[in-house]
Amino acid sequence: MQWKWIVLGLLLWLTALPAAGAPVSDETYECLDCHAAIQPGLVADWRNSRHAAVTPFEAMQKNPLSRRMSNDSVPETSLNVAVGCAECHLRRPEAHADTFEHNGYAVHTVVSPADCAACHRTEVEQYSRSLMSHARGNLIGNPLFTDLERTISGAMTPADPRHDFKAPDEETRAETCFYCHGTRLRATGTVIRDTDLAGELEFPVIDGWPNQGVGRINLDGSQGACTPCHTRHAFSVETARKPYTCKECHIGPDVPVYKVYAASKHGNLFESTKADWHFDRMPWTVGRDFTAPTCAACHISLLATPDEDVIVPRSHQMNDRLPWRLFGLIYAHPYPSHPDTSRIRNSQGAPLPTDFDGNPAAPYLIDAAEQEKRTNAFKSICLTCHATGWTNAFWKRFENAIETTNAATLTATRILSDMWSAGCVDTGSRFDEMPEKWWQDIWLFYANTARFAAAMGGGGDYGVFANGRYQLNRRLVELEHLRRRCRGTDGSP
């Protein structure tokens, strides 16, 4: 009986064992002194984080494959302390427009990738080459997309003979497209608040805040954000490697990748066996740490074999294994060669990666050689579990799905073009009337879904009944029904 309690005690003690914890700087100590009481949730996340447990010096001793920190040096003062409040929120005070005096320190609220680059420069640089870091500009710098946005998030104003849409206000924009794409932050002044612990204090007022969009424009002029995936204040790679993180912006129906993944064999294995996986290891070892890919495994993480051979390197560029851009605007197409897609012009001069008939705007897209290189890089991941024959046949079907869904989009575009030509639909905006909305459904939801289902082995329902080909063909038939009615060829009385 006694033994039982001794062992039970030991167990409890061991499981309750706190992370050893690195020493904190004096500045961070002072921050924690108040904020641990004011914001216990936030501080607890940090306390349980690797940033609180390991110093940059210790992080740099790891062997190359196990390194989480890419820089080889950090400022002397940060070298042997935990990466705490001060190490991030006091960095480069002169660079941040929201820097304010707070308890004797020059603090800024919004930490940017340029701050994170103090330790993670390689990742920040890679990320700057991803489309995600340009997500705001790629939308707001493209007149066609902002017109589409207006008809989605703006207020409809009925009027005869034609309704219209007002541009959405900034509060709405921050909650809709730019929730994920990222707001532009602007320090617009200060406000004085009465605080529990320190009486009246002055704080900056920041337009566009809060926001964790991937292409946020920060107050030091940098663009992008690390926190959408490496959630504050744990910044946990475990969380980033789980598909729930990607789900925040990719539940669909425009990019339904989380849903497709969750219904795939890979998603089944993740949910069924994840309790036995190790999401925190570096490198991430196939067969030992995990036995089916998550989003991160295919698109970002450094993967290795149990023999420590590198399968693919870490990539925060995220598209260097992507030969195709599946998110059809309006057709799927070879991946853009530059992350700033607002520069793209198709052969008609419109800011689209393809013509209206699907012909790619080749000068702005990667070429066949680069596509092949990326394809092979991607397949090298598949091949750690699947045979070459399997992998190649899978890929062939996937590219067939690109072709057939692009063809369906072309069919829809031709039907609508006929209505435009015939004056059935006004051409002032290409997005604001019923047939135009139905056309959008086809490429934005159904063709995309069918392609993502093909890409991620989540065929079955997402390829067919769950916003897939069933709905695509239904919409085509409905659109054609409208066209015939307008053209007087429907034989209706």
Next chain:
Amino acid sequence: MQWKWIVLGLLLWLTALPAAGAPVSDETYECLDCHAAIQPGLVADWRNSRHAAVTPFEAMQKNPLSRRMSNDSVPETSLNVAVGCAECHLRRPEAHADTFEHNGYAVHTVVSPADCAACHRTEVEQYSRSLMSHARGNLIGNPLFTDLERTISGAMTPADPRHDFKAPDEETRAETCFYCHGTRLRATGTVIRDTDLAGELEFPVIDGWPNQGVGRINLDGSQGACTPCHTRHAFSVETARKPYTCKECHIGPDVPVYKVYAASKHGNLFESTKADWHFDRMPWTVGRDFTAPTCAACHISLLATPDEDVIVPRSHQMNDRLPWRLFGLIYAHPYPSHPDTSRIRNSQGAPLPTDFDGNPAAPYLIDAAEQEKRTNAFKSICLTCHATGWTNAFWKRFENAIETTNAATLTATRILSDMWSAGCVDTGSRFDEMPEKWWQDIWLFYANTARFAAAMGGGGDYGVFANGRYQLNRRLVELEHLRRRCRGTDGSP
């Protein structure tokens, strides 16, 4: 080698350690004697429950913050025994219309909140002030809502010149709206069944049973049910604190809060890190027991800081931190001041919380001061992890979403009103024709979804493409298309 097996043995023994178990009453012992064999699943749930492990006497010794039981006394006979079968199913036999003689005892099948009040009176009283406990009456006592229900769950009867809908039968009702809202239970007689263990026995027949709807009318006349959330027979607070419980009735698309939550940062953290959380602790401590809110954290649970400061008290009223009712019927509006919403009359005398143009039925809704009080109570939860600036800006966007989605509903209502006025749509029922169904989609699904996305930080897809503003505007355009066609202003041939 030997050591290994000793420690392994100890571990197995410890993990298999049964809950110590409180002594059971003689009556409960007799129940278990048969039912453990007949219904092993049900009995196992109870055996693993806190009800089986702790006596009321022990429960009352806890310090106030750790109390799970609100009463300070219980009947002497229940004081030092487990809360077993008999303690609930033999309570107040005279009060229950389904009480029947069973093996010498006066047993009732359906345990009601009034029974639970023997130990949990405070929670039962709070719950009686929630809209949930009135969910049945609020639907069935409102002629507009029952007309809506008829067109949803009833059978369509096509007929020229106008189709109609039959009222749904009671079996269908128990499976549709009243599955969640609650059935009215009625003891209608008895039946004799041949049983394996005791031969022929008589049992009550109960109309409307089974049902775990939140506003169930019980056989002792009480209304409400505890078991929708505190699932029989474990009655587990762990389960009630997980969002899967709320999902049972709130998957949407009318109130898509589970989906919105699951795609939010909070939902991501819950799914990604829940294995390290403690869902059973009392009080529920921010940063120690959990690091992101679940439904219960914001709406119900007693939350504390690690220093044992109370952040918010426990509330089974569930709406005392809710300034707004987002579920637009047909507009979002200040929260009703009384849980019986069937009393509400708008300025036109209709049983709706707003006029048809969105003007609130103010006498029946909380006033601005109460709204502010509830807002501040809610924000006190946000502030345990977020700064004041963040929290206020978030809230401002949320209230902007209420305003803009209400405006969109007004636009839809005006389009439909024009069709009603012009005789394009029959006004016998407001819910049974195509334009009316499309109008319902706008406020019941799309405006609601956009608001819940704003409320719960699940912006992105649910604010836009996933039954959000995209679909809202598409439906507006479609509705306007119908109006123009009917009004002859569509320029169609």
Next chain:
Amino acid sequence: MQWKWIVLGLLLWLTALPAAGAPVSDETYECLDCHAAIQPGLVADWRNSRHAAVTPFEAMQKNPLSRRMSNDSVPETSLNVAVGCAECHLRRPEAHADTFEHNGYAVHTVVSPADCAACHRTEVEQYSRSLMSHARGNLIGNPLFTDLERTISGAMTPADPRHDFKAPDEETRAETCFYCHGTRLRATGTVIRDTDLAGELEFPVIDGWPNQGVGRINLDGSQGACTPCHTRHAFSVETARKPYTCKECHIGPDVPVYKVYAASKHGNLFESTKADWHFDRMPWTVGRDFTAPTCAACHISLLATPDEDVIVPRSHQMNDRLPWRLFGLIYAHPYPSHPDTSRIRNSQGAPLPTDFDGNPAAPYLIDAAEQEKRTNAFKSICLTCHATGWTNAFWKRFENAIETTNAATLTATRILSDMWSAGCVDTGSRFDEMPEKWWQDIWLFYANTARFAAAMGGGGDYGVFANGRYQLNRRLVELEHLRRRCRGTDGSP
């Protein structure tokens, strides 16, 4: 301090304890020698599997209730070795059209149920009586269903006066219906590939591969596949017992059973408490190993009480507890009596299990006595947790839902029939025009969803707003709107 590290060390050592592992055959050893390096993920799955840990001889020593292997003998050479690569991929080389010479062995890529029957004959035989094993033929052998498939997965070809659909190509088919239903595999030749470890090698080329569809036609002529549920190469019963496996093909909206389950009380308990369940035990004991059913519990697994009484036997036939087929084609109906449903003819000679008015094709369906037998078998599972009164009332509502949703389908069919009769809709194909698509929505999505919600206690949203009766009645009203417009009875100008 020292103690802590000793115990921590012991714990780590114990948790890292590898499965002991059965001896591998010489042939398997040789396979692993290369493939462990080439495909570490695949090999790791196998190494962690029961196939790697237990020999057939050991498996046969288990008591009957705990047996996972149904055969009483296996080939001598396989008796005392792990079930490794060679034991499956070298079996019956003469039977498989994809057998190829590989490193001195006659290897086949695609392992079939006929191979698995070496140890699991009973399960293979049961499975051959399930509709799943006939899923390919039941679709492709039915001219009505292939016509439906054409309008879903084929390319629409607009043309005046009528559009049409092309039959989908084989790549598309493998990614859509036949992803789940199963492809027909065909060895069409060989290809030589340069490999890292062995230079140029010859491999078979297999049309239709990869595929894990339940009704796959294999290269030994057998039909069906075990791997859709018992995923390669772990073949884990734990995974098969979790609903994520079934979700791969049953996310809906045609058969939305995963969604319905996930929103039911059972699904809530699974998600909330699964960490404490034992998914690997044989038999699967109610109340000890799990406390709410998963898909497998009701449809497949051998369930026992804690006293080792069998509640229901294992059934890979999967339908011997199913009195009804809910998946309405086009009406729900008594379960087919033979798994090959392409034989069915209704009274009009069409390959449908009911007439167009819902009258069952009785000679091809089970009779009332068999329905009752299956109903009672099913209820015996419910009764392990629920009382008889509860269970019977639940079942009555469920059968009422079958009746009312069939009636709604009849209403829809009559509306459409009137349009067919009046020439509003062409009758060349029954599936390719707008009113026909809307009619499909009614029976394929909405009536099905309402029935599955009734069957699985996931009422509430899936019975009403989530593709349930709300959408069903909305579509009925829309369809009737079309009929009236065509018939000129809509009073429109």
